[in-house]
Amino acid sequence: MKNKIIVATLTLIFVLSFSNKLSYNKSVYKPIQSINTNNTSNIPLKSEKKNYIIMRASAYTKSVEEETYKGITKCGTKVSRGTVSIDPRIIPLRTKLYIENYGEAVALDIGGAIKGNRIDLYMETKKEALEWGVKEVKVFILEK
Numbered sequence: 001m002k003n004k005i006i007v008a009t010l011t012l013i014f015v016l017s018f019s020n021k022l023s024y025n026k027s028v029y030k031p032i033q034s035i036n037t038n039n040t041s042n043i044p045l046k047s048e049k050k051n052y053i054i055m056r057a058s059a060y061t062k063s064v065e066e067e068t069y070k071g072i073t074k075c076g077t078k079v080s081r082g083t084v085s086i087d088p089r090i091i092p093l094r095t096k097l098y099i100e101n102y103g104e105a106v107a108l109d110i111g112g113a114i115k116g117n118r119i120d121l122y123m124e125t126k127k128e129a130l131e132w133g134v135k136e137v138k139v140f141i142l143e144k
Helices: 002-017 126-132
Strands: 052-060 083-085 096-099 103-109 118-122 135-143
Touching: 052 126, 103 118
Parallel strands: 052 118, 083 103
Antiparallel strands: 052 135, 083 118, 096 103, 096 135
């Protein structure tokens, strides 16, 4: 297990250091200990704001056209609000996250178009997914 963590970390450092399209903060691997539960917006505490990755976020839902109608993730779970697709070279599967303007999530899926600093957020309806569109968000690593 320790070797896998070392390999994943080195791979991430390599990918991030040679890609000018990725926006990241070198301190991203310091886990965030808590979420400010007193604030109704549930945004991480001010002192924790440096521990994030800027990612391009799109949205998806169950869809026959996109072949996601079965709603089963790469990890074998059913999709639900809080399920996100990631590039496992950047964020390991099963990582707990906090995503700006979306909330808490878990990286349980991968997507064919989700490469590098992209993330795909599960929405319950197609309308909700279309309203989200594509935007840059801060992705906080809560727990690996």
